[in-house]
Amino acid sequence: MIKPIAWDKGAVVVLDQRELPHRVRYLRCRGVEQLARAVEVLAVRGAPLIGIAGAYGLALGVRRSAPGTVKRDFQKALRRMARTRPTAVNLFWALERMERSFRDSAERGGRAMPARMLGEARRIHAEDAAICAGIGRHGAGLIKKGSTVLTHCNTGALATGGIGTALGIITTAYGRGRVKMVYVDETRPLLQGARLTLWELQRQGIPATLVCDNMAAGLMAGGRVACVLVGADRIADNGDFANKIGTYGLAVLARHHRVPFYVAAPTTTVDVAVKSGAAIPVEHRHPDEVTSIRGNPIARAGSAAYNPAFDVTPAGLVTALVTERGVIRPPFGSLRKRLSL
Amino acid sequence: MIKPIAWDKGAVVVLDQRELPHRVRYLRCRGVEQLARAVEVLAVRGAPLIGIAGAYGLALGVRRSAPGTVKRDFQKALRRMARTRPTAVNLFWALERMERSFRDSAERGGRAMPARMLGEARRIHAEDAAICAGIGRHGAGLIKKGSTVLTHCNTGALATGGIGTALGIITTAYGRGRVKMVYVDETRPLLQGARLTLWELQRQGIPATLVCDNMAAGLMAGGRVACVLVGADRIADNGDFANKIGTYGLAVLARHHRVPFYVAAPTTTVDVAVKSGAAIPVEHRHPDEVTSIRGNPIARAGSAAYNPAFDVTPAGLVTALVTERGVIRPPFGSLRKRLSL
Numbered sequence: 001m002i003k004p005i006a007w008d009k010g011a012v013v014v015l016d017q018r019e020l021p022h023r024v025r026y027l028r029c030r031g032v033e034q035l036a037r038a039v040e041v042l043a044v045r046g047a048p049l050i051g052i053a054g055a056y057g058l059a060l061g062v063r064r065s066a067p068g069t070v071k072r073d074f075q076k077a078l079r080r081m082a083r084t085r086p087t088a089v090n091l092f093w094a095l096e097r098m099e100r101s102f103r104d105s106a107e108r109g110g111r112a113m114p115a116r117m118l119g120e121a122r123r124i125h126a127e128d129a130a131i132c133a134g135i136g137r138h139g140a141g142l143i144k145k146g147s148t149v150l151t152h153c154n155t156g157a158l159a160t161g162g163i164g165t166a167l168g169i170i171t172t173a174y175g176r177g178r179v180k181m182v183y184v185d186e187t188r189p190l191l192q193g194a195r196l197t198l199w200e201l202q203r204q205g206i207p208a209t210l211v212c213d214n215m216a217a218g219l220m221a222g223g224r225v226a227c228v229l230v231g232a233d234r235i236a237d238n239g240d241f242a243n244k245i246g247t248y249g250l251a252v253l254a255r256h257h258r259v260p261f262y263v264a265a266p267t268t269t270v271d272v273a274v275k276s277g278a279a280i281p282v283e284h285r286h287p288d289e290v291t292s293i294r295g296n297p298i299a300r301a302g303s304a305a306y307n308p309a310f311d312v313t314p315a316g317l318v319t320a321l322v323t324e325r326g327v328i329r330p331p332f333g334s335l336r337k338r339l340s341l
Numbered sequence: 342m343i344k345p346i347a348w349d350k351g352a353v354v355v356l357d358q359r360e361l362p363h364r365v366r367y368l369r370c371r372g373v374e375q376l377a378r379a380v381e382v383l384a385v386r387g388a389p390l391i392g393i394a395g396a397y398g399l400a401l402g403v404r405r406s407a408p409g410t411v412k413r414d415f416q417k418a419l420r421r422m423a424r425t426r427p428t429a430v431n432l433f434w435a436l437e438r439m440e441r442s443f444r445d446s447a448e449r450g451g452r453a454m455p456a457r458m459l460g461e462a463r464r465i466h467a468e469d470a471a472i473c474a475g476i477g478r479h480g481a482g483l484i485k486k487g488s489t490v491l492t493h494c495n496t497g498a499l500a501t502g503g504i505g506t507a508l509g510i511i512t513t514a515y516g517r518g519r520v521k522m523v524y525v526d527e528t529r530p531l532l533q534g535a536r537l538t539l540w541e542l543q544r545q546g547i548p549a550t551l552v553c554d555n556m557a558a559g560l561m562a563g564g565r566v567a568c569v570l571v572g573a574d575r576i577a578d579n580g581d582f583a584n585k586i587g588t589y590g591l592a593v594l595a596r597h598h599r600v601p602f603y604v605a606a607p608t609t610t611v612d613v614a615v616k617s618g619a620a621i622p623v624e625h626r627h628p629d630e631v632t633s634i635r636g637n638p639i640a641r642a643g644s645a646a647y648n649p650a651f652d653v654t655p656a657g658l659v660t661a662l663v664t665e666r667g668v669i670r671p672p673f674g675s676l677r678k679r680l681s682l
Binding site: 209214216256297303308 | 362363524526527528529530532535536539540543548549550551552553554555556557558559560562586587589590593594596597628631632634635637638639640641644645646647649652653
């Protein structure tokens, strides 16, 4: 399986996903700033993976800290990592968990702190792999034998510490002989579907067909999509969720065509502090990502463009939510209560 | 106004739209084959413009024909031009009109045939300009003051012999102070929105914002789209219509958000021989158009991709159809009867 992130001799080594599928190149991040930049420029992306990167970032920030400076170094790293991406809540969840671990360890004396922080980051990483496996197992039961499915963006091994969320369901279901073929939305502007998901599926020998985002409606009208599977970057308490731009449109199209629409995410993606989708902060990125494609301009320099990285899908359009705990269906009521979070 | 096609001293000069917006380059087509290729590779595109190109192609085919060979030359040119693009019916309409003119002229003696064919092609071209003006005038009345509108693909001066169809409505309405801003779908795979529509609007000083195709749903949910305007490549007798891939999805999204969805086309786009959308032939193009963008691969070589150039929108999703004769609303019944075609 692809390893998009690893701790290696005092550095965080990340696969530079901007270069895929053309080059498999790793970045060796020796400091917090370098890792934070890697997250900001999307060398490292995917909600669960951003959380893991956040945790390793804090371990990196204190790896050489003396007991007298460890708290300051930790706080500095925490502020820097928290500033990288605003929408995926897994990042903030991971940072908070590291903070709790820091506080607990601090009470027991600070000398072992670097090792403790690294240990906690490694646990978060390993737990995510187990969570993915659980999501894959639960979700695979939703896929009927012989299904052709549609997915958006990348929610696979490249986005997580394990086999992925929505894509993990697809690969698990494929292993059980249930998936015939996968339509992969290219996912403009940054083409995570074309560059990452298609590549992951090809490496696993799973039949996959690339489509432009605007082709999904025609595929559904033609009866060519058994179900849609997507991930989530943040899920509100009522089940509304933010995910890669284009997800909401797919949900509306799926509803119109009576195609099941499944969302897969770890329970850590649920932000119980956010009551509904309207309160989820949506990151807007540079217009250049829209006016050019991989460095090649498609419009005149200085053209105006709109570039929200995410959109918000109301819970009512979700057929089922798959977490590591199982499958739940709307009406969700309060996910905090429903999932005992 | 931009002139995407012109007859010039025995040749058909076309603006090579593949190079826009980066270079304004013209191709001088001295023979039918060269012009047919220009249509096939989309140097010349847009349903009405393809019709005009077809007419000029026949004029080109007979421009040096002697009375003894003119019929054979005409038929050869006709077959070649008819083979270029299967979906836009304006092409077949224009070719049939040229054929009728050829037959009428043949009865009156063949020596003047080259001049007659050129005259008929020029008439088709000039009539299209008048048709566009009519569509613009009728359609502008649909746009409320201060509207932000969304359009897909390119339906402007670059696609027609005049100011355009859907885009002609937008520019006419802008002239009347009714349009505040235009969201332009980039229109993958070939980016006609980003490359052509945005460029046309910028040249006219009309505020325009480029969006990826998958952003339209979020814009509508945010109440940022007053109406959607699109063109058509072929309209069935019942009002179902084929247009650039992605149009159908927009129609579903517009319906879901109660956003008016307007279709603009000359009456020649109605194919009364086709009863419903299911019978419209949809052109599928090379997968390379999806797996690469302007020559730069976005997926590994040999990746499978699906590439229908068009999708079909059922009449029931159309708020109104704008032709040069006026605005009509569904249920259309039979367009042949409704428009006295």
